[in-house]
Amino acid sequence: MVLISAVRDYVNRMLQDISGMKVLILDSQTVSIVSVVYSQSELLQKEVFLVELVDSISKSKEPMSHLKAVYFLRPTSENIQHMRRQLASPRFGEYHLFFSNLLKDTQLHILADSDEHEVVQQVQEFYADFVANDPYHFSLNIPSNYMYMLPAVVDPSNLQHFCDRVVDGIAAIFLALKRRPVVRYQRTSDIAKRIAQETSKLMYQQESGLFDFRRTEVSPLLLVIDRRDDPVTPLLNQWTYQAMVHELIGIQDNKVDLRNIGKTSKDQQEVVLSSEQDAFFKANMYENFGDIGMNIKRMVDEFQQVAKSNQSIQTIEDMAKFVDNYPEYRKMHGNVSKHVSLVTEMSKTVEERKLMLVSQTEQELACNGGQGAAFEAVTNLLNNESVSDIDRLRLVMLYALRYEKESPVQLMQLFNKLASQSPKYKPGLVQFMLKQAGVDKRTGDLYGNRDLLNIALNMARGLKGVENVYTQHQPLLFQTMESITKGRLRDVDYPYVGNHFQQGRPQEVVIFIVGGTTYEESRSVALQNAINSGIRFILGGSVVLNSKRFLKDLEDAQRTARSSTNLV
Structure with missing residues (x-):
């Protein structure tokens, strides 16, 4: 809340x-x-x-x-x-x-x-200078989000405008919470460093009186990180309810536009998906797609029982009772209709785009090794006429991120195949993404290859299997939160700004992702907060991403970089 x-x-x-x-x-x-x-x-x-x-x-x-x-x-x-x-x-x-x-x-x-x-x-x-999408997840809805990918020399005034908006949003969060944090940032990201320094300067120098709240025993933590440290999460198909709706249909300010979807009634053309206003959504927003179908069927059955009892109106008293209950009945009818429409539309898209087939390979690319098998699987999907252009592009990107150093020859073969079969998406975009978010640019251990503990965990998970092959992936943010909880976030990778250090484990942490968050990550934060580790995490970002928005940001950044005469 x-x-x-x-x-x-x-x-x-x-x-x-x-x-x-x-x-x-x-x-x-x-x-x-x-x-x-x-x-x-x-x-x-x-x-x-x-x-x-x-x-x-x-x-x-x-x-x-x-x-x-x-x-x-x-x-x-x-x-x-x-x-x-x-x-x-x-x-x-x-x-x-x-x-x-x-x-x-x-x-x-x-x-x-x-x-x-x-x-x-x-x-x-x-x-209140932020959009509170969920109790622990906020966005700044910055339209020109792609600016974070460009060097300062390309478009200095627009980049400064972007940074100012982020600093304003973060400042508002801490003023609303009445806290002044210590600030850390991702060492490999110039934009994260710049925003962290400007935020710290605002809080400790320019407006120090305004942020001089009653001290807590251990200061809260603000950690500023870069989306490019985990480009995998926004490229994946999603299979939990809220994240899946955003990926396949789109959520804007907790509203879903259904105007272009089948035959929807006038009052269902734009529906609200809010955990505060919809009890069914609150209970199911993080559930797997398979379970959602069962839960919606249960809700439909309950509604039919209520509708049946309303049909047996025989006396004036029955009518008066129905009129009293009518707003609740109407709300229940709207809710059932809304969730049935959403799940029906998503099921249709999953079938049309063969997303179960595509997603299985995506999860393998994100979570497991085996370059030869991965190359064969991606090649087969590129040859499959039922697979859409956007899904082909994402598969090649996921392969490139995983195997850019291991298989340059096969990677070039995939680039060529993508160019011939999906001319709308140029292979240059994949190379631009590697330039932006390749292994040499990342701080975190995205695939769990460098840390012995992660290697052991991945092996254990591989041996015992996972409950759902489509939700194996955990965003890098999950590891970051775990490192903070255990006091293992390395100073060398995430330095402090100025002389404000943390003495002990923080109880409140705001993680801001420059370049945008995903609903998969906000789910990780909600689940982490639910286990009550003694630390409350809040997640924020410049926008809320799905794969379409992430790819558009890449395209906009690539186009701006190409057209700029200042690019060095």
């Missing part, structure tokens, strides 16, 4: 102390921040009768002096200019201004100078 509660508390404080009819005005990012923690009906209960975007308010001239305007915006220069123009000719009776992060003094002065009509009642900073 920790992140969702923090943002909900801020939204509550914005709305409940202002009586009367209100309009809530958001920007393109705060609309995501609010929508994942607050439903439309909850906003209505707070007397919010209108929700508008700040740029569309600028275009309208209609006076609404009977409404009180509650603004919740990111403190960007663009939003300050919107406010300046809107305060010059106010449309609302009162203005209550809330910003999701630190306001600069110059911005405050602009707001004060613009309020000639004295309609502004308050200006406050509420540190």
Whole structure:
């Protein structure tokens, strides 16, 4: 609950102390921040009768002096200019201004100078500058996410903008949690180092007074790592419910767009998948796909029983009882319909793209050795006409990541085959990915080859088998959390920023992945927190990835790098 509660508390404080009819005005990012923690009906209960975007308010001239305007915006220069123009000719009776992060003094002065009509009642900073997807998982929804792959010389101003947004988001997390952490970063990543240093500078120098919270016995830890240290996880097909929905259909701000899927009713064209609002999803979000089918059948059976009992309405009392229970009945009907639609669509995609066949080879590439067998399996799948272009590309990438040093000749054969069979995806993209995230660039022991303990664990797992061949893979993040829990995170690989070191094992850890998180990783964090090791982990990233988004980021970075004349 920790992140969702923090943002909900801020939204509550914005709305409940202002009586009367209100309009809530958001920007393109705060609309995501609010929508994942607050439903439309909850906003209505707070007397919010209108929700508008700040740029569309600028275009309208209609006076609404009977409404009180509650603004919740990111403190960007663009939003300050919107406010300046809107305060010059106010449309609302009162203005209550809330910003999701630190306001600069110059911005405050602009707001004060613009309020000639004295309609502004308050200006406050509420540190909810992140999207709380799940209780322990947040995202910053950064559109130009590919920037993290580019050297500073390619596009310095956009890269700085990217870094500033990440630092703002991390700062807001710790201000919301009322903590100041010690900061560590992945040594092999320039971008992780830069963000860690800028975050530490903000917390310990520029805004040290603001972050001077009551000390805990052991300081919390912020660990900044790079997506490229584990490029395997976002390339894999997923077989647990939440991760699979994102991989095969897509989740944006806890909503799933079903408009292009079969025949869906009007009220099911966009559905909410939130562990806070949907008990079935909360209970099943980390379950395997096979178990989901059984659990949905059980839910359908329960609903049919309820529907049957509602059909036997014979008396006025029966009718009154049904009317009382109707909202619950309608909600249950919507929930059953939603989950049946999702699972039906995913089953269809799995069959069409032969994903069970593809995924078995993916898992072998990610988890087990055997280069000869892997080459044969990938070659066979490249020759299979039922396998889609995107799946062929991912298979070659997974093979390349695993065997780039061992089998350059076979790798070139796969590049050529991919080029001839999937012309849409150029083999140059695989080589660009190796340049970005190949073995020479990575810090962690991605395949468990270097650490004797990992080798032993992998052998043991191979001997006794795993319960589900499709969910063998564990993200590198799992090992990182284990190292932190056991006090084994090596200083040489993950140095501290400045002179702020940790004395003992931290009780709170925020791991931020520059370049994006996956729902497989957020599942690992939730399961780790559930075993109650005495450490609470929170995971954050610049976006939430699926394989499609990860590949798009690679393509965007490759295109930008090629077109740049500054590339060295």
